[in-house]
Amino acid sequence: MSKIKEKQREKEQKLLDTAFDLFISKGIHETTIQDIVKDAGVAKGTFYLYFRDKYDIMNVLTLRKTVTLFEEAIKSSHKINYKNFTEQFLFIIDYIINALSEDKKLLKFIYKNLSVGIYNTHFQTELKDNFQTNASKLLFEMFKKRADEDELNLPNPQITFFMIIELVGSTCYTSILFNSPVPIEEYKPYLYQTIEKILRP
Amino acid sequence: MSKIKEKQREKEQKLLDTAFDLFISKGIHETTIQDIVKDAGVAKGTFYLYFRDKYDIMNVLTLRKTVTLFEEAIKSSHKINYKNFTEQFLFIIDYIINALSEDKKLLKFIYKNLSVGIYNTHFQTELKDNFQTNASKLLFEMFKKRADEDELNLPNPQITFFMIIELVGSTCYTSILFNSPVPIEEYKPYLYQTIEKILRP
Amino acid sequence: MSKIKEKQREKEQKLLDTAFDLFISKGIHETTIQDIVKDAGVAKGTFYLYFRDKYDIMNVLTLRKTVTLFEEAIKSSHKINYKNFTEQFLFIIDYIINALSEDKKLLKFIYKNLSVGIYNTHFQTELKDNFQTNASKLLFEMFKKRADEDELNLPNPQITFFMIIELVGSTCYTSILFNSPVPIEEYKPYLYQTIEKILRP
Amino acid sequence: MSKIKEKQREKEQKLLDTAFDLFISKGIHETTIQDIVKDAGVAKGTFYLYFRDKYDIMNVLTLRKTVTLFEEAIKSSHKINYKNFTEQFLFIIDYIINALSEDKKLLKFIYKNLSVGIYNTHFQTELKDNFQTNASKLLFEMFKKRADEDELNLPNPQITFFMIIELVGSTCYTSILFNSPVPIEEYKPYLYQTIEKILRP
DNA sequence: GATGAATGAGTGTTCATTCAT
DNA sequence: TATGAATGAACACTCATTCAT
Numbered sequence: 001m002s003k004i005k006e007k008q009r010e011k012e013q014k015l016l017d018t019a020f021d022l023f024i025s026k027g028i029h030e031t032t033i034q035d036i037v038k039d040a041g042v043a044k045g046t047f048y049l050y051f052r053d054k055y056d057i058m059n060v061l062t063l064r065k066t067v068t069l070f071e072e073a074i075k076s077s078h079k080i081n082y083k084n085f086t087e088q089f090l091f092i093i094d095y096i097i098n099a100l101s102e103d104k105k106l107l108k109f110i111y112k113n114l115s116v117g118i119y120n121t122h123f124q125t126e127l128k129d130n131f132q133t134n135a136s137k138l139l140f141e142m143f144k145k146r147a148d149e150d151e152l153n154l155p156n157p158q159i160t161f162f163m164i165i166e167l168v169g170s171t172c173y174t175s176i177l178f179n180s181p182v183p184i185e186e187y188k189p190y191l192y193q194t195i196e197k198i199l200r201p
Numbered sequence: 202m203s204k205i206k207e208k209q210r211e212k213e214q215k216l217l218d219t220a221f222d223l224f225i226s227k228g229i230h231e232t233t234i235q236d237i238v239k240d241a242g243v244a245k246g247t248f249y250l251y252f253r254d255k256y257d258i259m260n261v262l263t264l265r266k267t268v269t270l271f272e273e274a275i276k277s278s279h280k281i282n283y284k285n286f287t288e289q290f291l292f293i294i295d296y297i298i299n300a301l302s303e304d305k306k307l308l309k310f311i312y313k314n315l316s317v318g319i320y321n322t323h324f325q326t327e328l329k330d331n332f333q334t335n336a337s338k339l340l341f342e343m344f345k346k347r348a349d350e351d352e353l354n355l356p357n358p359q360i361t362f363f364m365i366i367e368l369v370g371s372t373c374y375t376s377i378l379f380n381s382p383v384p385i386e387e388y389k390p391y392l393y394q395t396i397e398k399i400l401r402p
Numbered sequence: 403m404s405k406i407k408e409k410q411r412e413k414e415q416k417l418l419d420t421a422f423d424l425f426i427s428k429g430i431h432e433t434t435i436q437d438i439v440k441d442a443g444v445a446k447g448t449f450y451l452y453f454r455d456k457y458d459i460m461n462v463l464t465l466r467k468t469v470t471l472f473e474e475a476i477k478s479s480h481k482i483n484y485k486n487f488t489e490q491f492l493f494i495i496d497y498i499i500n501a502l503s504e505d506k507k508l509l510k511f512i513y514k515n516l517s518v519g520i521y522n523t524h525f526q527t528e529l530k531d532n533f534q535t536n537a538s539k540l541l542f543e544m545f546k547k548r549a550d551e552d553e554l555n556l557p558n559p560q561i562t563f564f565m566i567i568e569l570v571g572s573t574c575y576t577s578i579l580f581n582s583p584v585p586i587e588e589y590k591p592y593l594y595q596t597i598e599k600i601l602r603p
Numbered sequence: 604m605s606k607i608k609e610k611q612r613e614k615e616q617k618l619l620d621t622a623f624d625l626f627i628s629k630g631i632h633e634t635t636i637q638d639i640v641k642d643a644g645v646a647k648g649t650f651y652l653y654f655r656d657k658y659d660i661m662n663v664l665t666l667r668k669t670v671t672l673f674e675e676a677i678k679s680s681h682k683i684n685y686k687n688f689t690e691q692f693l694f695i696i697d698y699i700i701n702a703l704s705e706d707k708k709l710l711k712f713i714y715k716n717l718s719v720g721i722y723n724t725h726f727q728t729e730l731k732d733n734f735q736t737n738a739s740k741l742l743f744e745m746f747k748k749r750a751d752e753d754e755l756n757l758p759n760p761q762i763t764f765f766m767i768i769e770l771v772g773s774t775c776y777t778s779i780l781f782n783s784p785v786p787i788e789e790y791k792p793y794l795y796q797t798i799e800k801i802l803r804p
Numbered sequence: 805g806a807t808g809a810a811t812g813a814g815t816g817t818t819c820a821t822t823c824a825t
Numbered sequence: 826t827a828t829g830a831a832t833g834a835a836c837a838c839t840c841a842t843t844c845a846t
Contacts, residue, residue, distance in 0.1 A: 003846085004808090004809075004845095004846075007809090008809080011809095011810095029230050032835085032836065032837085033836085033837065033838085034835090034836080034837090042810080042811090043810060043811045043812055044811080044812065044813095044837090044838080044839095045809095045810070045811055045812065045838090045839080045840080046809080046810060046811075047838095048837095048838070048839085049809070049810075053837080053838090054837090155391075156383075156391065158382050159382055159383060159388065159391045160391075162372065162375075162382045163368060163372055163391070163392070163395055166367075166368065166371040166372045166375075167364060167367065167368045167371075167372075169371065170367040170368075170370065170371040171363060171364055171367045171368075174363075174367075181359045181360055181363045182357075182359075182360060187360065190356075190357065190360045190361075190364070191364070194364055194399055197398045197399060197401075198395055198398060198399075200398075205826085209826090212827095233818085233819060233820080234819075234820065234821090235818090235819065235820085238829095243827085243828090244827060244828040244829055245820090245821085245828080245829060245830095246821090246822080246823085246826095246827065246828055246829070247826085247827060247828070247829095249820095249821075249822090250826075250827075254820080254821095255820090406805085410805085413806095431632045434839085434840060434841080435840075435841065435842090436839090436840065436841085439808095444806085444807090445806060445807040445808055446807080446808060446809095446841090446842085447805095447806065447807055447808070447842090447843080447844085448805085448806060448807070450841095450842075450843090451805075451806075455841080455842095456841090557793075558785075558793065560784050560785075561784055561785060561790065561793045562793075564774060564777075564784045565770060565774055565793070565794070565797055568769075568770065568773040568774045568777075569766060569769065569770045569773075569774075571773065572769040572770075572772065572773040573765065573766055573769045573770075576765075576769075583761050583762055583765050584759075584762060589762065592758075592759065592762045592763075592766070593766070596766055596801055599800045599801060599803075600797055600800060600801075602800075606825085607824095607825075607829090607830075610830085611830080614830090614831090635814085635815065635816085636815085636816065636817090637814090637815080637816090645831080645832090646831060646832045646833055647816090647817085647832085647833065647834095648817090648818080648819080648830095648831070648832055648833065649830080649831060649832070651816095651817070651818085652830070652831075656816075656817090657816090
């Protein structure tokens with residue numbers, strides 16, 4: 001009984017891992033379910049025992065990957081004492097950037113999935129919502145609370161948060177993956193200085 | 202002779218316009234060449250006389266659309282006298298944002314195409330390059346020259362430019378199309394203030 | 403021991419009942435074994451312990467249902483005294499028509515199954531034979547015996563019987579289920595009058 | 604131009620003929636589109652240039668075949684003078700029975716298709732309607748008019764017509780194809796005598 | 805005996821591309 | 826040049842059947 005359940009978990013994980021690799025290397029639209037099952041070493045029908053279709057498996061992957069990353073970042077930030085909120089926030093940003101620098105596959109995947117939202121009309125809301133709800137929401141709650149405690153007096157915390165996240169996301173993607181306009185380590189000081197400016201009254 | 206050439210231009214333009222509309226409304230992957238030729242009112246084979254495939258026509262469209270927009274923005278900025286560079290730069294940004302607010306189809310299209318670069322491995326370089334080369338390069342040349350003249354003393358003008366462009370691009374997309382986190386008109390003051398902070402020594 | 407046998411009977415019956423309902427509501431080709439076991443609440447493998455395939459269970463159903471109906475009709479006709487054979491025969495016909503009017507599901511099922519015979523080459527003989535042998539044969543034996551006793555002097559009782567049965571079957575099906583060309587109660591007098599004409603010397 | 608159209612007609616006809624043969628020999632549900640195109644010697648995609656799906660081609664076939672048969676029967680009946688209506692009507696019936704005896708494939712096909720109506724819920728109405736409208740309607744119009752002229756005084760001509768058609772249809776099918784209960788030539792006198800009885804006041 | 809996870813052959817359908825006209 | 830009929834590889838998805846537990 002337990003052995004069966006275990007084998008099932010194994011199969012599901014194998015499918016998730018295989019899909020992850022293929023989505024990154026070939027793109028989602030170019031990846032077929034045939035590709036996934038072939039690489040995962042299972043029969044076609046087996047895929048449908050675990051996932052409804054290609055977008056279902058992608059959805060599951062996105063959620064697991066992003067939530068994990070954000071949770072780790074926040075958890076890790078609790079270990080240290082900061083002189084102010086900005087320092088703590090930059091620590092979290094730095095944690096995420098470092099994680100994505102070391103796991104470029106993950107970076108590609110997250111970006112590609114967000115693009116599916118941009119692309120595919122009927123996923124826009126669903127995906128964006130999932131992402132907002134589960135991943136960045138975590139971070140925003142914490143951002144708002146701490147900004148208040150530190151009396152930063154941000155006129156609109158949500159907009160400030162939104163700007164920083166989008167700035168970090170879009171610039172680091174290009175910097176990490178293409179070293180453009182400069183490699184990430186060279187870019188970091190400029191970025192963090194800019195974030196400080198944005199948070200400074 | 203000239204009439205034939207004209208008819209050809211007409212056909213090419215009709216195909217471009219039709220593809221543009223379809224790419225926006227249905228997405229690129231969901232648009233078939235059959236759709237394009239049907240709506241354009243030409244035969245299937247005719248498409249292949251003008252374009253290699255779906256991605257070829259998309260490429261042509263992207264370049265034409267973005268270069269035009271940026272050129273207009275810069276040209277328009279020459280009409281006025283500014284007290285400093287920041288004012289002129291914000292004018293250009295504002296021009297582009299307004300243009301995209303009024304032509305949401307264009308906004309969607311530019312974004313979707315950039316996403317294709319993110320997506321599809323073998324387009325990444327080509328598209329990004331095209332875009333950088335032809336469209337934003339125009340703007341950056343002007344940015345650098347004027348920043349120098351104004352003695353802004355930016356430690357690294359390219360990085361600063363990169364950050365601003367990415368910030369504007371990613372946040373305005375969401376704001377204009379989804380009013381999220383706030384509508385564009387409400388968002389503008391925050392954005393411009395942030396850009397000023399970034400440019401301020 | 404006996405309890406196990408009973409449980410088995412129960413399972414078989416449950417499968418038969420479920421299949422019957424599904425065959426009627428969805429049609430035989432549209433009903434999958436998955437549907438049957440899901441509705442019956444048993445595992446997929448269990449089906450194959452009791453039946454060879456979909457057509458096997460259908461075959462069993464047809465026989466049980468039709469034989470039962472004809473037996474009831476004949477048995478019921480024994481309770482009354484008739485002035486002649488025609489009266490008794492019409493009584494039996496009437497009994498069957500009434501039964502099928504009240505159980506339209508049964509009517510649909512019998513007809514649909516007969517059609518499978520028409521349809522599916524390798525069932526043609528088997529089914530028709532089964533049906534002839536087990537169900538209408540019962541009735542014909544009785545028809546012939548009584549027709550002799552009554553000195554109807556039918557030149558060919560088998561052909562007469564065949565014509566009447568087919569006439570009743572095909573017209574009542576449409577009349578009961580679709581009220582076409584008229585509802586069954588309105589149709590009955592015409593039908594019985596016609597049967598009398600056919601039996602009349 | 605004309606050559607292309609001709610080739611198209613040829614292809615369509617080839618598909619229709621092939622489908623007809625397969626529907627008869629294997630049944631409709633057992634015939635796949637792959638079977639049809641393979642036997643017809645065209646590519647899979649070609650099928651979809653001419654027909655929407657399997658049921659579309661079947662529908663076209665049914666209509667063409669049945670309407671043709673009934674029209675021929677009626678047309679042929681005009682060539683002769685009859686002493687009364689019953690004689691003319693029996694002539695038409697005889698014409699149809701002879702045609703179907705000689706073209707058993709056609710008989711099978713017509714019956715199988717009518718069964719699809721019985722089978723497949725969402726074709727019931729459409730097909731029955733098509734059939735009624737286009738084929739037997741022709742015959743009924745003529746039946747009614749001539750029955751009036753001949754002062755047959757049928758209490759309900761529609762019901763009488765319905766009974767005769769169903770009787771002929773269901774009994775001849777078995778007789779022609781299976782010689783059951785007797786071969787068609789042996790059966791005919793019984794059938795025609797019965798029809799006369801039914802039409803007799 | 806009963807289960808249900810796993811299989812993979814098979815289906816209908818789409819669509820980029822070709823090429824004879 | 827322009828056409829659009831024809832192609833056939835490719836796809837997502839289904840489901841009867843098997844078999845280890």
